[in-house]
Amino acid sequence: MVDHHTKVWFILVSLVVFLCSVCADKLHSTSNDTDDKYQNFVQCLSTKFPNSTTHLYNNTSPEFQPLYQSMQQNTRWINSSPAPVFILTPFNEIEIQAAVTCSQSNGVKLRIKSGGHDYEGLSYRSNTSSAFVIIDMSQFRDIQVDVANEVAWAGAGATVGELYYAIAKESAVHGFPGGTAPSVGTGGQISGGGLGWLCRKYGLAADNVMDAHIVDASGHLLDRGIMGEDLFWAIRGGGGGSFGIITSWKIKLVQVPSIMTTFTKHKFLSENATALLDEWQLIAPTLPNNLVIRILARLQNQDGEKSVEISFNAVFQGAKSELMSIMNDRFPSLGLIESDCSEMPWVNTSILYWGAKQGNEYPVEDILNRTDRFVGTYKGKSDFVNTPIPTSAFQGIWDLFTEESGLIILEPLGGKMDEFSETDLPFPYRKGTLYNIQYLIHWQNNDQEQGQRSLEWINKIYDYMTPFVTSNPRGAYVNYRDLDLGLNQPQGKTSFNEAKAWGEKYFGKNFEKLCRVKHQVDPDDFFSHEQSIPPISTESEQATERAAALPPFKSARKSGRPSTKWHTGWS
Numbered sequence: 169m170v171d172h173h174t175k176v177w178f179i180l181v182s183l184v185v186f187l188c189s190v191c192a193d194k195l196h197s198t199s200n201d202t203d204d205k206y207q208n209f210v211q212c213l214s215t216k217f218p219n220s221t222t223h224l225y226n227n228t229s230p231e232f233q234p235l236y237q238s239m240q241q242n243t244r245w246i247n248s249s250p251a252p253v254f255i256l257t258p259f260n261e262i263e264i265q266a267a268v269t270c271s272q273s274n275g276v277k278l279r280i281k282s283g284g285h286d287y288e289g290l291s292y293r294s295n296t297s298s299a300f301v302i303i304d305m306s307q308f309r310d311i312q313v314d315v316a317n318e319v320a321w322a323g324a325g326a327t328v329g330e331l332y333y334a335i336a337k338e339s340a341v342h343g344f345p346g347g348t349a350p351s352v353g354t355g356g357q358i359s360g361g362g363l364g365w366l367c368r369k370y371g372l373a374a375d376n377v378m379d380a381h382i383v384d385a386s387g388h389l390l391d392r393g394i395m396g397e398d399l400f401w402a403i404r405g406g407g408g409g410s411f412g413i414i415t416s417w418k419i420k421l422v423q424v425p426s427i428m429t430t431f432t433k434h435k436f437l438s439e440n441a442t443a444l445l446d447e448w449q450l451i452a453p454t455l456p457n458n459l460v461i462r463i464l465a466r467l468q469n470q471d472g473e474k475s476v477e478i479s480f481n482a483v484f485q486g487a488k489s490e491l492m493s494i495m496n497d498r499f500p501s502l503g504l505i506e507s508d509c510s511e512m513p514w515v516n517t518s519i520l521y522w523g524a525k526q527g528n529e530y531p532v533e534d535i536l537n538r539t540d541r542f543v544g545t546y547k548g549k550s551d552f553v554n555t556p557i558p559t560s561a562f563q564g565i566w567d568l569f570t571e572e573s574g575l576i577i578l579e580p581l582g583g584k585m586d587e588f589s590e591t592d593l594p595f596p597y598r599k600g601t602l603y604n605i606q607y608l609i610h611w612q613n614n615d616q617e618q619g620q621r622s623l624e625w626i627n628k629i630y631d632y633m634t635p636f637v638t639s640n641p642r643g644a645y646v647n648y649r650d651l652d653l654g655l656n657q658p659q660g661k662t663s664f665n666e667a668k669a670w671g672e673k674y675f676g677k678n679f680e681k682l683c684r685v686k687h688q689v690d691p692d693d694f695f696s697h698e699q700s701i702p703p704i705s706t707e708s709e710q711a712t713e714r715a716a717a718l719p720p721f722k723s724a725r726k727s728g729r730p731s732t733k734w735h736t737g738w739s
Contacts, residue, residue, distance in 0.1 A: 205274050206253050209301070212270035213256075217263050223307075225255045236292070239281055239304065241351070243613045244545040245289035250299050252279070252292070257304045261381065261389050261415050267303060268413065269387035272694060278303055279697065280409050282324055283353025283538070287548045287649045290409065290697045291356065295651075296658040305355055306538075308415055313338040318421040319378065320344070324355030324414040329518065329535035335421065336515035336532070343424040343514045345370040347647075350518055350535045358417055359408040360647035361595035363604065365483040365517060368457045368583030370422045374404035374593055379418035382411070385690040389415075395689075402685040402701075405594035407646040407674065410682075410701040411689055424514040429488045431508045433480040436470050441478040442562050444502060448480070448578075449556040451499050453602045457583030458485035459494060465576045467569050476566045483517045545613040547623055549630050549650050551605040552597045552643035557636045564632055572625035577606040596676035597643060605637070606648055627652070646674040655698045662702040670699055680704070 213220040225232045235255055240246050258264045271278050277300040281291040294300055308323035311334040322331050329350025335342055345366035347357050354373075362373025370376060379392040380403060390412075392400050403411055435441035445463065452461050461482040468477040480502060484491040488509040495504045512520075519535050565576070580603045590596040597604070607629055609622040637643065644650060654670030656662040664683055671679035679701075686693075687703035696702075 205276060206299075206301075209270050209274045209276045210254075212273060213266055216266035216270060220256065220258070220263050220266060223257045223259060223263070225257075227251055227253055235304070236302075238539075239284040239292045239302070240289065241284045241539075242287065242289055242544075242546055244547070244619075245293045246613065248289065248293040250294060250297060252302045253299045254301045255304055256301060257307055259307045261383065264303065264383045264413055264415060265387045265389060267301075268383055268385065268694075271301065272385070272387070276301055278695070280355075280413050280695075281305060281353075282355030282408070282414075283327055283351060283357070285349070285352045285356065286408075287546075288651045288698070290649065290699065295655070295698050303413060305353070305413075305415075308355075310416075313421070315339045315342060315421070318342065318423075319418060320421060321416055321418050322354050323416050324353065326354050327536075327538055328352050328354060328357055329537070331419075332515050332518050333532070333535050336513065339421075340426045340513060341423060342421040344373070344419055345376055345422060346373045348518075351538055354417060355414050356408045357647065359403060359406070359414060361405040361593065361645070362647070363579055363645070365460050366422065366424075366485075367585060368455075368460050368580065369485060371584045371588060372405070372593070372595060373419075374595065375588065376420040376422065377404050377417050378420055380404075381415045382413065383415060384412040385692070385694040398681075398685050399689055402594060402682055405646075405675075406678075406682045406685075406701060407594075407649075407699070409697050410686060410695055412695060425485055425487075426513065427487055427511050428514050428517050429484040429486060429491045429509050429511050430517055430520050431480075431482050431491075431504060431510070433502055433504060433508060435478050435480070436468075436475050437478075437566060438470070438475065440501075441476070442559065442566075444480075445478055445562060446556070446559045447499070447501060449553075449602060452580035453582030455498060455580075455582075456494060459483075459491070460580060461499075462580065463576075463578035465565075465569075465578075467573050474570070476569050483520075485514075487511065544610050545619070546608055546610045547626050548648050549607045549626055549652070550643075550645045550648040551607075551630075551633060551637040552645075553602045553605060553637055554600055556602065561636055565629065568625065568629050568632065571628075572609060572622060574622075574625055574629065575608040575610075576629075577608070579604045579606070590676060591678055591681075594675050594678045594682055595646075596678055597645075601638075604645060605633070606645075641672040641676070643676075644670075644673040649699065651698060653699075656696070656700065656702060661693075664702065664704055667702045671701070 210221060225235060232255060237246060256267055277298055279291055279300050279302050281302055282305050284291055292302055305325035308325035309330060310323045311320060311326055311331055313320040313334055315338050327350060328346045331344060331346065331354055335344060343366060345364050347362055347364045358373045358377060382390050382395060382403060384390055399411060403414060435444055448463060461480055464479040464481060465476060467474050488506060488511055491509060492506060515532055581601045586599040588598045590598050607626055609626045611618045611622040644653060653673050656667060668679055675682060682701045683704040686701045691703050693703055
């Protein structure tokens with residue numbers, strides 16, 4: 169005879185078995201639903217654009233892993249989960265349009281990769297548990313240079329270096345004010361604004377964009393005339409991955425002298441480096457706008473001991489004799505002499521501080537390398553400075569450098585940047601901003617303890633700098649993306665108040681307008697990631713979020729009208 173305890177035990181075991189089977193069925197059903205979703209996506213692609221499936225790599229194909237790893241300029245994310253289900257490498261805009269419409273109709277999430285330099289890896293990874301497909305723009309590398317009209321069209325998958333090289337092949341006296349790292353993709357770099365060696369003379373890369381082609385959330389291909397001025401404003405500095413897929417940029421070429429001059433001057437703390445840095449803060453933003461002197465501070469060996477070294481890296485648009493005259497007048501304490509200087513064409517300056525030696529010792533073809541010389545595991549953060557940092561505050565920074573081998577880069581603004589208002593483009597750090605600070609720390613990817621120490625170090629120095637940088641909000645540069653500033657909701661809608669925790673740091677008062685533009689062009693938030701611009705959805709919500717409304721949104725876009733301007737040539 170079965171006793172009472174045995175019956176209870178039997179019932180409990182049966183219940184557990186039943187619940188496990190229900191859960192297993194549910195998981196199996198969910199897995200099947202996911203598989204079906206991606207199978208339907210592939211079927212849709214093959215119907216709309218039959219050749220797409222030959223450019224589509226699933227995560228079980230032998231080509232997938234090498235392709236996926238080659239995207240990751242920050243190896244911190246090399247084993248991140250979930251991995252993409254597919255990578256699509258489209259060759260034309262119709263293929264991208266098909267990918268967007270098929271993703272929309274099947275509930276498939278996309279990530280858009282141009283050069284893969286997003287500091288937090290958001291162009292090729294996701295913080296959420298949702299699977300996704302990567303649109304790899306690396307085949308969109310056509311560059312057409314029209315020197316006579318001083319314009320060029322550049323595919324969004326072309327790197328900054330490829331663009332510079334193409335311009336230099338056609339003209340020795342034209343350039344473009346893009347970024348300082350040649351392996352960065354133009355799609356992401358211009359989308360975030362684009363600081364570089366020519367910005368004090370010509371502004372940001374985004375300030376020199378005349379037109380663009382973008383595939384929107386409806387799968388329509390738009391140019392500037394169709395998208396309207398508000399969307400055109402948003403994509404030039406509002407960050408990548410929020411408004412659509414940029415396929416190409418029409419840029420304005422700028423004039424440069426046939427001979428440029430560069431120098432690097434290294435100073436240790438024992439060589440009066442702190443006083444020189446203090447002086448630099450006042451001088452660099454007010455120098456002639458054809459001269460940029462950037463600061464790089466790090467721990468180096470000095471006579472067998474570790475000490476902070478400050479490097480003064482400069483690019484001048486002119487001959488060394490003219491540069492020496494300026495330096496002797498404005499910054500004589502640096503002690504620059506002619507032998508410190510090297511003359512070279514504009515295009516060579518673009519690789520000079522990218523791991524190259526002083527002078528012309530690296531072939532200019534190195535600029536075509538799509539892999540960053542500094543691929544590794546790293547974390548970055550950023551700040552902007554409006555008032556000079558007190559001399560005494562630098563000692564606290566140097567003390568922190570003795571703990572870990574970090575790096576600080578100071579990029580001066582001023583010059584042409586002062587001529588723009590903070591609302592001309594989403595990038596708000598214009599008149600009155602002295603310089604940008606970038607904090608970087610690298611470590612071995614397989615050393616978790618070192619990684620933890622490195623993250624603690626960069627957070628410590630960032631906290632230390634709080635009193636000395638912009639505030640309310642504290643500024644940051646979206647091209648040095650930092651998820652520590654805040655994240656969108658992983659599921660469901662992110663409110664304006666939630667997103668402005670990070671959004672106003674990047675964009676200041678422009679963040680609200682970006683959200684309104686987003687609502688006009690992508691109200692369902694199809695193009696989204698952990699720090700994408702969220703849509704402000706209703707007039708009542710806007711009124712609740714902020715009493716003082718912005719002027720009404722103005723767009724030249726014809727509602728529901730697809731572009732007929734296919735990518736059959738350049739115009």
